[in-house]
Amino acid sequence: MSKILLIDIGGTNIRYALAEDGSNYLDSTKKIPLDTIDNFHAFISNIVSSKNIDNLVISAAGPKINGNITMTNRDLSVNEQELKDKLGLKSCSLLNDWESIGYSLSDIKETEIGLIKNGNPFNGNTFFIGPGTGLGAAFKMEGGVVVPTEIGNTTGLTNSLLLNYGIEKPTTNFVTLEDVVSGSAISKIYEYKTSEKISSENVVKLFREGDKTAKLVIDGFTKSLAEVISDMALNFISGNGVYIAGSLMRTIVELMDKDLFVRNFMSNKKGIHKDLLEMIPIGMINREHACLLGNLNYYNLHK
Numbered sequence: 001m002s003k004i005l006l007i008d009i010g011g012t013n014i015r016y017a018l019a020e021d022g023s024n025y026l027d028s029t030k031k032i033p034l035d036t037i038d039n040f041h042a043f044i045s046n047i048v049s050s051k052n053i054d055n056l057v058i059s060a061a062g063p064k065i066n067g068n069i070t071m072t073n074r075d076l077s078v079n080e081q082e083l084k085d086k087l088g089l090k091s092c093s094l095l096n097d098w099e100s101i102g103y104s105l106s107d108i109k110e111t112e113i114g115l116i117k118n119g120n121p122f123n124g125n126t127f128f129i130g131p132g133t134g135l136g137a138a139f140k141m142e143g144g145v146v147v148p149t150e151i152g153n154t155t156g157l158t159n160s161l162l163l164n165y166g167i168e169k170p171t172t173n174f175v176t177l178e179d180v181v182s183g184s185a186i187s188k189i190y191e192y193k194t195s196e197k198i199s200s201e202n203v204v205k206l207f208r209e210g211d212k213t214a215k216l217v218i219d220g221f222t223k224s225l226a227e228v229i230s231d232m233a234l235n236f237i238s239g240n241g242v243y244i245a246g247s248l249m250r251t252i253v254e255l256m257d258k259d260l261f262v263r264n265f266m267s268n269k270k271g272i273h274k275d276l277l278e279m280i281p282i283g284m285i286n287r288e289h290a291c292l293l294g295n296l297n298y299y300n301l302h303k
Helices: 040-051 080-087 097-106 156-164 183-194 200-208 212-235 247-255 258-266 273-281 288-301
Strands: 003-010 011-022 029-031 055-060 069-071 077-079 091-096 115-116 126-130 133-140 146-148 241-246 282-285
Touching: 003 091, 003 097, 003 288, 011 091, 011 200, 011 288, 040 080, 055 080, 055 097, 055 288, 069 091, 077 080, 080 091, 091 097, 091 288, 097 126, 097 133, 097 146, 097 258, 097 282, 115 258, 126 212, 126 273, 156 212, 183 200, 200 212, 200 247, 212 241, 212 247, 212 258, 212 273, 258 273
Parallel strands: 003 055, 055 091, 126 241, 241 282
Antiparallel strands: 003 011, 011 029, 069 077, 115 282, 126 133, 133 146
């Protein structure tokens, strides 16, 4: 039976797992910091040869152009045809990481989604978003086609969202949307406020402990994420729901003021557009290895 290597390359870590053709289950899942890998292509080649891999599916953080992804937050470029030829594979597919997360929903269980806001779904369109090292997002159309986006690198909302953090004047420190809505943004804004450089995880820890600046930052993040999701829900008419993903976000959603989130999701909307937002459910994907499972689902759909 053919073996499949599934790889997800994020801004910080690389995760991979094995699977067998026709299976819906992952085997031998591993997570490795990207900084510890000197040569990415040699790393993959070693796994392919040692595990007798026939098929490869990679998801990576960056736009796919002509079969190639140059990562947004890393000096790394991946080409699916080049890998297929060099490694002698039967198939090699390359996905944007949020395209992969979109495909992961095809077999997700209700118990793997924590609702933040109830709704009444009215079409099959779904929007996914994940503030991690950067800000990833994808749109899944009714019918199952997943379209990745690059909203994290847009600039139109940045200055208005800075107000949620008490930053009233535009600054070159914050230019793109992911500069104000991402895990990295939480760390960056805390540093801007305090001149203390700490990780986003430690900002969340301080928030849990009652630190006032950390509260300002996490509340500002909560408002900003809600406003971004509100606009994206209208842009894509996401009647099947908006779903948030990411390990950091699971912690933040557990701690954040959900009433504050919902108020900002609905704010500044009127009439039919407010009614539409009322109907859209919002949930947190609590599934481990969403990208790897999405890669496997993609393979099974397209083999």
